[in-house]
Amino acid sequence: MSDILVDINKMHFERGERVIYDDISLQVRKGxxxxxxxxxxxxxxxxxKLIGGQLTxxxxxxxxxxxxxxxxxxxxxxxxxxxxxxxxxxxxxFTNISVFDNVAFPLREHTGLSEEVIKTIVLLKLEAVGLRxxxxxxxxxxxxxxxRRAALARAIALDPELIMxxxxxxxxxxxxxxxxxxxxxxLNSALGLTSIVVTHDVTEVLTIADYAYIMADKRIIGAGTPxxxxxxxxxxxxxxxxxNADGPVPFHFPAPSLETSFMGANK
Amino acid sequence: MNWLINLxxxxxxKLSGLGNASLMLWGGLVAFPxxxxxxxxxxxxxxxxVQSLLIILVSGLFIGMVMALQGYTILVSYGAExxxxxxxxxxxxxxxxxxxxxxxxxxxxxxxLTAEIGLMKATEQLSSLEMMAVDxxxxxxxxxxxxxxxxxxxxALIFSAVGILGGHLVGVDWLGVDSGSYWSIMQATVxxxxxxxxxxxxxxxxxxxxxxxxxxxxxxAIPTSEGISKATTETVVFSSLAILGLDFVLTxxxxxxx
Numbered sequence: 001m002s003d004i005l006v007d008i009n010k011m012h013f014e015r016g017e018r019v020i021y022d023d024i025s026l027q028v029r030k031g032x033x034x035x036x037x038x039x040x041x042x043x044x045x046x047x048x049k050l051i052g053g054q055l056t057x058x059x060x061x062x063x064x065x066x067x068x069x070x071x072x073x074x075x076x077x078x079x080x081x082x083x084x085x086x087x088x089x090x091x092x093x094f095t096n097i098s099v100f101d102n103v104a105f106p107l108r109e110h111t112g113l114s115e116e117v118i119k120t121i122v123l124l125k126l127e128a129v130g131l132r133x134x135x136x137x138x139x140x141x142x143x144x145x146x147x148r149r150a151a152l153a154r155a156i157a158l159d160p161e162l163i164m165x166x167x168x169x170x171x172x173x174x175x176x177x178x179x180x181x182x183x184x185x186x187l188n189s190a191l192g193l194t195s196i197v198v199t200h201d202v203t204e205v206l207t208i209a210d211y212a213y214i215m216a217d218k219r220i221i222g223a224g225t226p227x228x229x230x231x232x233x234x235x236x237x238x239x240x241x242x243x244n245a246d247g248p249v250p251f252h253f254p255a256p257s258l259e260t261s262f263m264g265a266n267k
Numbered sequence: 268m269n270w271l272i273n274l275x276x277x278x279x280x281k282l283s284g285l286g287n288a289s290l291m292l293w294g295g296l297v298a299f300p301x302x303x304x305x306x307x308x309x310x311x312x313x314x315x316x317v318q319s320l321l322i323i324l325v326s327g328l329f330i331g332m333v334m335a336l337q338g339y340t341i342l343v344s345y346g347a348e349x350x351x352x353x354x355x356x357x358x359x360x361x362x363x364x365x366x367x368x369x370x371x372x373x374x375x376x377x378x379x380l381t382a383e384i385g386l387m388k389a390t391e392q393l394s395s396l397e398m399m400a401v402d403x404x405x406x407x408x409x410x411x412x413x414x415x416x417x418x419x420x421x422x423a424l425i426f427s428a429v430g431i432l433g434g435h436l437v438g439v440d441w442l443g444v445d446s447g448s449y450w451s452i453m454q455a456t457v458x459x460x461x462x463x464x465x466x467x468x469x470x471x472x473x474x475x476x477x478x479x480x481x482x483x484x485x486x487x488a489i490p491t492s493e494g495i496s497k498a499t500t501e502t503v504v505f506s507s508l509a510i511l512g513l514d515f516v517l518t519x520x521x522x523x524x525x
Contacts (some may be wrong), residue, residue: 081399106400
């Protein structure tokens, strides 16, 4: 078996009339943390949903352990999904059950373990994210950062091989952000996971990533190790790293010139 | 030319919506026999059925009372107030029980189902279920579907029963219709197959429609606040119209052709 866990080959994806991805290729190495960075609204979440088989590309293929996700039977897809898990931006905890039951949910659904064993596993997973004390709280009682950590505990409950983080740092205060960065790194090495982190928080993710892709304008505009990315000569990449307002990625949403718009309005 | 394009596009959109809704219904139906889902169904029967009891009881009681009052004032002028019992019972069992229960159920439980599922979608809970390799159709849709289909015929029967008691309260206890004739003429007139069973069949069909519309509207809602509010409104409007339209068709089939 190759050491590539997820292999995306010339994938083309459209939503309605709008092209989201134009023939992109991307590889995720086993055991590493792969960062996918890019401005908001270019469909980074969509990428994770494509890998998870929730969306189907127009053309191209997405391989998970050398198997094409989008050509599997529904049953096989559900089997494969047990090996992957996803941390949603909102956490997506089930609001009607406690944190404990949330983490226990995948275990109760997929394993025949006794409640005793499940309790032990859940408490260990919660301990790993530092929320053992919050086991009996309801999701509505958690802060944003805690909710994301609880969701992380749920995501690792079944010991997946791949974990996909959707904007794990968005809207977090500096302390929660630090905690999450540390957790992603530690869980990855301690559990032997493979991680994909989709984010626009460049500085944080480059400290932990083994390999990074930068996406903009429907394509991958840069790829490499964090050092290679930082020293990239591409203007696009540099604009993204420095956060310049204008550059190859324009400040203005495409529109006719101001003059035309005004003249048109006068008619 | 544009209107033709729009007509085509909206027809295609409606057809694909119907297709998606049918696929969802299929997923819900096929998912029934799992033993693991039984506790989920019971839990949902509590939510959609038991929690709708109060509104059904109160509405049934008042509709029965009003019908007895109205019926009495008309019947008494022909000296036929003894037929109040069958009038109340037949109207409730054949028509008002299933129809009003359906409408109330659409407003009380249907809208709640749509909003719940729509919000689960908006907060990515449905997506996260899928990613946990748990089929939301099995886990979320199917139990609610079956709970609705099981609860509503029962609610309709309870509605009719309470309505008949309400009719008794007004007709017999207040207006002085003879209690014996109220019950005995009712017993002689109401036919088990023709009236009771047909009413149950009607409410079963209405239940299918209401729950189907409610779940599909929630499942396909645009995950924003406007999207969910629109979906909830559509659930109530569509399922109410469907109930009234289907009621005519079913009545024609059951009682119209001899």
